[in-house]
Amino acid sequence: MTNRSSFRCAADIVRFYASEKPDVEMIKFGPVSVSWAHMDDRSSRAAQGLISSGVLPQERVAFLEKNSVEYFEVLYGCSKANVVDVSVNWRLAPAEILYTVNDSEAKLLFVGADFFAAVESIEAELTSVATIVALGTHPRWVSYDAWVSGHEAVDPKISVEMTDIAFQL
Secondary structure (H helix, E strand, O other), rough: OOOHHHEEEHHHHHHHHHOOOOEEEEEEEEOOEEHHHHHHHHHHHHHHHHHHOOOOOOOOOEOOOOOOOOHHHHHHHHHHOOOOOOEEEOOOOHHHHHHHHHHHHOOEEEEEEEHHHHHHHHHHHHHOOOEEEEEOOOOOEHHHHHHOHHHHHHOOOOOOOOOOOOOOO
């Protein structure tokens, strides 16, 4: 990839800027500043996590949280693995969250700490979710930090077609 006009998917944004401007701030969230190189590393780890969890290209993963750096790591990781990111509206009631996640047939569900109780209340009814990843500490669910850190920062470079779905809102 030599220029921005050759972007085929969201992951190409991270790939390009990580190679062109690795130390430049990509995002700032409160006191946390993330460079393009760091986002490239973490999103590759997320992509590898999705793949090792058995999520196949064009399958869905759901993300339920307010704004966070982790959202972008998963978002770009999904793009690197050609997985569809399903951003679940955090304002939904538990029954609506259940409907959205089940309807999308999400294989993984990332959940922020503010929504642990809501997901616990519907957990038994989740039909396609094989793994719940906690953004924070939960007694039963794997923590996001452990999940993402447990994978190598290797971009899988999975092929993406122009007709593939990237996001499901």
